[in-house]
Amino acid sequence: MQPDRWFAVGSAQGTGRGSGARALDDALQSGDPKLVLVFCSPSQNLPELLREIRSRSAGAPLIGCTTGGEIATAGPHDASVVVAVFGGPGFAIQTAVATHASQDLRRAGALVAQCVPDRPDLPHRVLLLLSDGLAGDQQELVRGAYGVLGAAVPLVGGCAGDDLKMATTFQLYGDRVLTDAVVAAGIASDAPLGIGVHHGWRRVGEPMLVTASAGNRVFTLDDRPAIDVYLDHLGLDEPTGSDQEWLARIALTHPLGLRRASGEDHVRFITGGDFSERSLSCAAEVSNGALVWIMEGDAKSVLEATDTACRGSLAALDGQAPLGMLAFDCIARRGVLGSAGIRTEIERIATIASGAPVAGFYTYGEIARVRGLHGFHNQTLVVLAVA
Incomplete structure (x- = not known):
């Protein structure tokens, strides 16, 4: 049947x-x-x-x-x-x-x-x-x-x-x-x-304050260019010829975490950046004034x-x-x-x-x-x- x-x-x-x-x-x-x-x-x-x-x-x-x-x-x-x-x-x-x-x-x-x-x-x-x-x-x-x-x-x-x-x-x-x-x-x-x-991710390091953003783009963290602060927190130097794929592979295991009123962290995938204006692009909104952390996880x-x-x-x-x-x-x-x-x-x-x-x-x-x-x-x- x-x-x-x-x-x-x-x-x-x-x-x-x-x-x-x-x-x-x-x-x-x-x-x-x-x-x-x-x-x-x-x-x-x-x-x-x-x-x-x-x-x-x-x-x-x-x-x-x-x-x-x-x-x-x-x-x-x-x-x-x-x-x-x-x-x-x-x-x-x-x-x-x-x-x-x-x-x-x-x-x-x-x-x-x-x-x-x-x-x-x-x-x-x-x-x-x-x-x-x-x-x-x-x-x-x-x-x-x-x-x-x-x-x-x-x-x-x-x-x-x-x-x-x-x-x-x-x-x-x-x-x-x-x-x-x-x-x-x-x-x-x-x-x-x-x-x-x-999700299974957890915060690492000190929080960063979003000091300029619009929609899903983050321009500055702690009043400094967002890419620079992000890489500094990871202890990374930016190589010559870096591109979107290079940044995406780093961000793959180091997303941003946002604190919600509920106390739960929402994770934001970094999809790329603008290397001339030093901004980060995320898959969803990151609000001005938000506290964000680098996140990490393990197997x-x-x-x-x-x-x-x-x-x-x-x-x-x-x-x-x-x-x-x-x-x-x-x-x-x-x-x-x-x-x-x-x-x-x-x-x-x-x-x-x-x-x-x-x-x-x-x-x-x-x-x-x-x-x-x-x-x-x-x-x-x-x-x-x-x-």
């Missing part, structure tokens, strides 16, 4: 022709697909990849993005494609896209938030967002979606990557390859959907955060077993864990999932809003568990 609801994952290594078809065939294990999710390396031939998948996916709506590395049940990979499929009448799913997102991220969030189905018979809902993390202050995207949906519908997702080049990320919608876009899927379900989130703290996020997502399923999990894992955590550590992390996620399939990617920022307005995170693991 056709199952009421199902979730399956397929993956294929390599960037040659046929990788999309192989991944989709592994994931399309039953009929009535409701949504196809694609997470893939930016080195893929993206138009060809979409043609392969769309030709075999029975017309199901598709969203996806490029990554900083792909996650599947069998483990993490680079230069691969991962496909996850939701299916069955237990789900109702609609998709939406907002282009030119950097012009008004709040408007983009409000636009795509309208795709969440209103189905009284499917009471569990979530808005899944995949965004261009290089397009500006991603908290504005969350504010826009929250303004439409309010507190009743949680938000989850992540920002596309480009293998840490910090130049151009791509978002996928149907048969379109986009950049500077937000793609979304509004999911309504007859069984619970659980979100878990945790132990990062893996403990993995366990906490996964168990938190399962706790929201009201005792039901998961059909599957989606993992949005910051590329900075990958930098801390290293090649062996990320394999250990995915093994731990799969173990906690009790054999349910896992899909996801390494992100440039993570979205998880369950309560309150703030829902954009950096250097964090966000997990969506599907019952």
Whole structure:
């Protein structure tokens, strides 16, 4: 008999022709697909990849993005494609896209938030967002979606990557390859959907005062150029010919932490800087007058955060077993864990999932809003568990 609801994952290594078809065939294990999710390396031939998948996916709506590395049940990979499929009448799913997102991220969030189905018979809902993390202050995207949906519908997702080049990320919608876009899927379900989130970073050194900033750009810290103060706190000299990729690799394991009124630190991913004006760019707003710290983590703290996020997502399923999990894992955590550590992390996620399939990617920022307005995170693991 056709199952009421199902979730399956397929993956294929390599960037040659046929990788999309192989991944989709592994994931399309039953009929009535409701949504196809694609997470893939930016080195893929993206138009060809979409043609392969769309030709075999029975017309199901598709969203996806490029990554900083792909996650599947069998483990993490680079230069691969991962496909996850939701299916069955237990789900109702609609998709939406907002282009030119950097012009008004709040408007983009409000636009795509309208795709969440209103189905009284499917009471569990979530808005899944995949965004261009290089397009500006991603908290504005969350504010826009929250303004439409309010507190009743949680938000989850992540920002596309480009293998840490910090130049151009791509978002996928149907048969379109986009950049500077937000793609979304509004999911309504007859069984619970659980979100878990945790980062595992801690403060080091003395705090710094943000003395000039605008949006997601920090111009001065302690009344000195932001890049200079940041590197001084790390005890680093700037080499000749330094560039965005050099700065991004340093920032990968040394993000900024901001104190919130709740006492919890929010982590800000440094996406780059302007070496002429000596400013830093972050993935979300850093307010004037804020106290910030350099943050650091180690394998132990990062893996403990993995366990906490996964168990938190399962706790929201009201005792039901998961059909599957989606993992949005910051590329900075990958930098801390290293090649062996990320394999250990995915093994731990799969173990906690009790054999349910896992899909996801390494992100440039993570979205998880369950309560309150703030829902954009950096250097964090966000997990969506599907019952």
